[in-house]
Amino acid sequence: MQGKMKALRKLETGPGLVMCEVEIPRIQAGEVLVKVKKRAICGTDLHIYKWDEWSQNRLRPPLTTGHEFYGEIVEIGSAVRHYRVGELVTAEMHIVCNQCFQCRTGNAHLCENVVILGVDGDGCFAEYIALPESNLWRVPAGINPDFAAIYDPFGNAVHTVMAGPTVGKTFLITGGGPIGIAAIPVTKAAGASLVILTEVQEYRRNLAKTMGADQVIDPSKEDAVALVKGLTGGQGVDVVLEMSGHPVAIDQGLQSIRKNGRFSLLGIPAKPLTIDLAKQVIFPGITIQGINGRRMYDTWFQMDALLVSGKVDLAPLITHRFPMADFKQAFDIGLSGNSGKILLE
Amino acid sequence: MQGKMKALRKLETGPGLVMCEVEIPRIQAGEVLVKVKKRAICGTDLHIYKWDEWSQNRLRPPLTTGHEFYGEIVEIGSAVRHYRVGELVTAEMHIVCNQCFQCRTGNAHLCENVVILGVDGDGCFAEYIALPESNLWRVPAGINPDFAAIYDPFGNAVHTVMAGPTVGKTFLITGGGPIGIAAIPVTKAAGASLVILTEVQEYRRNLAKTMGADQVIDPSKEDAVALVKGLTGGQGVDVVLEMSGHPVAIDQGLQSIRKNGRFSLLGIPAKPLTIDLAKQVIFPGITIQGINGRRMYDTWFQMDALLVSGKVDLAPLITHRFPMADFKQAFDIGLSGNSGKILLE
């Protein structure tokens, strides 16, 4: 397909994004062209928009941003074997090498040579995107297209929840951003007997309740550790899912966890922090897991199963939707924290 | 405590049981005396009642039968440290040695020197029972006493379900006896995306539906394998829980399972049977697990968590209740198959 399309791009170093007109991408033999129908804004996109330290170190403009979407295949390359025009898809945007140790041992989400579309290559905040067949994910019949547009962050949540035993376990989720919120119904569907969430913003605490949290705590006003201990017979929770990257939340999580507990880290701390490994990790026999991306593609099958069976409903998480042209308004709301997921349609 | 009590006993080899008056058992230093308030009839009790081949080989009458109960501690031995009179308890009736390899490596449910009360020693079909402190299980506040009386078979179900991954998995349960039925809400609470049950008796198929099975199949009239394949996109289920011991069910299970699937055996086949290991196990990479008893005491914590959180409701499973004096009527209904769990109160 030839022609022009609109794309939301970082044209040069510095804050902001620009709506541009660019060539529709040409696909290679093993690729498909997808007409994007829905896009979602990720926390990473907010970092890029603000042009924070991480963005400055990682991005090489010019670049089309965005890595969460839902769309329809409109063209297929000559070597594509498993997809055809008209199919509805989302995609894993981590393009992996398939040759390194991680890729060849079932851990491609930790590929040593990964390229992330929307960060290292052109992404989906555009009318069309070119994608390798291997990274496509066919959207099952009956899945709400809104949910298909957020498989990327939903996958972060599912991957984190599923990184250890869940059934009958008690959970503390520290941080009520969209991934923390998405983790709530996943833990419940996965058999959690209790799900507590800490979050300083009232908007997000309310959203957490709507999504099924048994208890929400404002750690800026309440004694989070004492409350968690009180809710768990004085023992602390079996599992902490750290979704904030905030040093206070990490410390509270380590104080609120039971001996032999699982502490799964997805939130990215802005800088190094201090941990009392002796008291908080070694003596109590805690396991700390660094969690990254989504398992390729175990997590994706799990997402399908949770949504198709109706065990998880993400509808309340999608709080705003805008035309792509109104992206500034969308990013402003995202930056305010008074939102769940924001769609660009 | 001294005095007489009523007890339902196998007095000699042969079918049936006799209601007797015997001494209330004397407790040892590490034991407690429990006044039994509710008892439940197990399939094993039906075998003992009928005096089948297994019973003839295993039991050494005279013996008080029964191993499922709920009661109140009325006396404690001098060395008992963690319980007091008046506490409400149920118990693990496998008395283990705590010294063999299995006991010392977290697998006491496979103790090499186990004694089972109600089978190898006096059980709970009596007004009182003496039990070692180590085997007691304190019933949490808010648990329905009826449910506490069936922790033993509920534990079989939970142990079988939890013997591998559950979240987002599809399950086939072959056999709708009380344990198969109890497994239904457990699989659902543990994140199963689909639960199918096969059972020839209509009464039990109806009970399975009430307890939450997504689909029930009468394998005597319907093509069970074709139906399971149809419900799973042609692939078969991820997990089979074999709860019948019937060779046809085992064969159908092996035909209905996906490559790399888990096949967990709890039902006891009456005799050796034929398996095509090449086609049904080796080429498809199936794992077959022999499941026995309940994990001591991982499973018990899981039961508490599933019941206290309200994720599992066992109420419909308890279909009949009788005074202990009417035990003949109770056993007749149990033998008919037209029942779930039957309580003796």
Place this chain on the structure above:
Amino acid sequence: MQGKMKALRKLETGPGLVMCEVEIPRIQAGEVLVKVKKRAICGTDLHIYKWDEWSQNRLRPPLTTGHEFYGEIVEIGSAVRHYRVGELVTAEMHIVCNQCFQCRTGNAHLCENVVILGVDGDGCFAEYIALPESNLWRVPAGINPDFAAIYDPFGNAVHTVMAGPTVGKTFLITGGGPIGIAAIPVTKAAGASLVILTEVQEYRRNLAKTMGADQVIDPSKEDAVALVKGLTGGQGVDVVLEMSGHPVAIDQGLQSIRKNGRFSLLGIPAKPLTIDLAKQVIFPGITIQGINGRRMYDTWFQMDALLVSGKVDLAPLITHRFPMADFKQAFDIGLSGNSGKILLE
């Protein structure tokens, strides 16, 4: 590359193979052409040679046989990215779809659409073979080329050994064919505290001793079960690796295994057999695993590590070598059972 080459082919249904002259295969964009330097005869090749029931059902002649080799890349396709001419390689001969559930969840060795070269497509008993880049395995410096030629069966052995805990465990290997023999040094390197092998042929028992078995048993003359029990304090072994497919060996394995043991099946029984699931699997809590192929590519990294570190030495296993022209003599020796691995050079 164009021209003719010699190839050992099954030209029509029936026993035997024929040395033919055929076109050197043309490679596609993602493929390489490998000049084969060493080939090895597998048990599967013996089945094909004899034209047994399995072969009659599976093979569609004409076909070049063979799936174990070592060679040098002599030509690369236009889309090949990670290999260059001159590199020394072996390969995984299971060509998988990369799209099915198994492939996308780290279990490509159980691909639902697998094509095996040398069985379903042209194999390596030829001067050249065309292979997809994705299936190549670079032979590390310092690896004996003879060993590189047998990564396929060595991988079966490693996969079977590594399918559960090994360190400090006691093993019984039933069957002393080349894979059973190869499993001996792998179990030892993997921390086994005792390795016993049963095998009826004296030649192979001797080879097993040379390869490090702590004890070899002739089950046709000795009481294998009693001996295994005697060597394990009466308990039986922790792990049985079944490498024969023989019903007597399977039964002896099930009698010789400890409660909670692992029973891994790699040998293919010729027909269905009878198992006492109640006594031999369910009550003792045994896990039976069907094992197939080699993990792609976890097992391959393990093979490299075991050989490069010198922890495993396969030299004694390679007992015969012939020019490819003398294939009849080679197959005769293979069929006699008086051999380890036989190379065609």
Place this chain on the structure above:
Amino acid sequence: MQGKMKALRKLETGPGLVMCEVEIPRIQAGEVLVKVKKRAICGTDLHIYKWDEWSQNRLRPPLTTGHEFYGEIVEIGSAVRHYRVGELVTAEMHIVCNQCFQCRTGNAHLCENVVILGVDGDGCFAEYIALPESNLWRVPAGINPDFAAIYDPFGNAVHTVMAGPTVGKTFLITGGGPIGIAAIPVTKAAGASLVILTEVQEYRRNLAKTMGADQVIDPSKEDAVALVKGLTGGQGVDVVLEMSGHPVAIDQGLQSIRKNGRFSLLGIPAKPLTIDLAKQVIFPGITIQGINGRRMYDTWFQMDALLVSGKVDLAPLITHRFPMADFKQAFDIGLSGNSGKILLE
């Protein structure tokens, strides 16, 4: 048994120990009296001797110290069932409650109510010690009594090594104290393909080489991270066993580990330290494990298997032996760091 015995005791707060004469302990019904034949000095004993901050917070003098020993049962209590006078034993000195969640789910090494003999109660630096039957470990025939005396620290090493996959893995051990040194032959026996150890003291680096380390590094003079990377193809090791508690070693370990690696912490840092969780844990998908004590009693069976099979030889680790009367000299050598294990006989 009645009478007096010698015991090495902390009589009051402050440095040092005093050799005293005290009553031989009276045993209770479930206990045995052991005549201690060999004792070993632990790093913990050095802390107690020096009276460091940890000791000041934890110990309540007066107390007989010591928790590593080998001895002979000379008296048994009335309720002891599995041991008899004359048996040779060592023991797990963590006295656990058998009632808490950890104890009842196979993790008694993390008991919430543990009492450690030699720290919280009278230990083994005496002629006799009273011990509960449940904590005894029968020394298998053929085990060197010196090794039996150090099952406690050897168990720390085995527990740490065995806390994840080992076969074909590359290991970095940071810290060459006795436990770090003991871990070397364990990793090798457990299938490690490469074992590197960092240690600043020359004496201990030499000991590490004698015990089988493939490479030893002096991190005070060499670039440890660069060397480890160089030895592992630039990737870093699969597993770090942290045995020093030193912040520099922890940081070097985190820099030297491969993506998806296991970082097991046994060494106790003296105070909180700074970690870059984002770069060193989350992005690379690292798992950090706090390791404590020894698994009760999985680790003990593993120790028996490794020693009885001859796969591990601890002889070079035992570098000094003294009569108990010369304890000052023994502690001085221990404090110097120029020693492996020191026995008091």
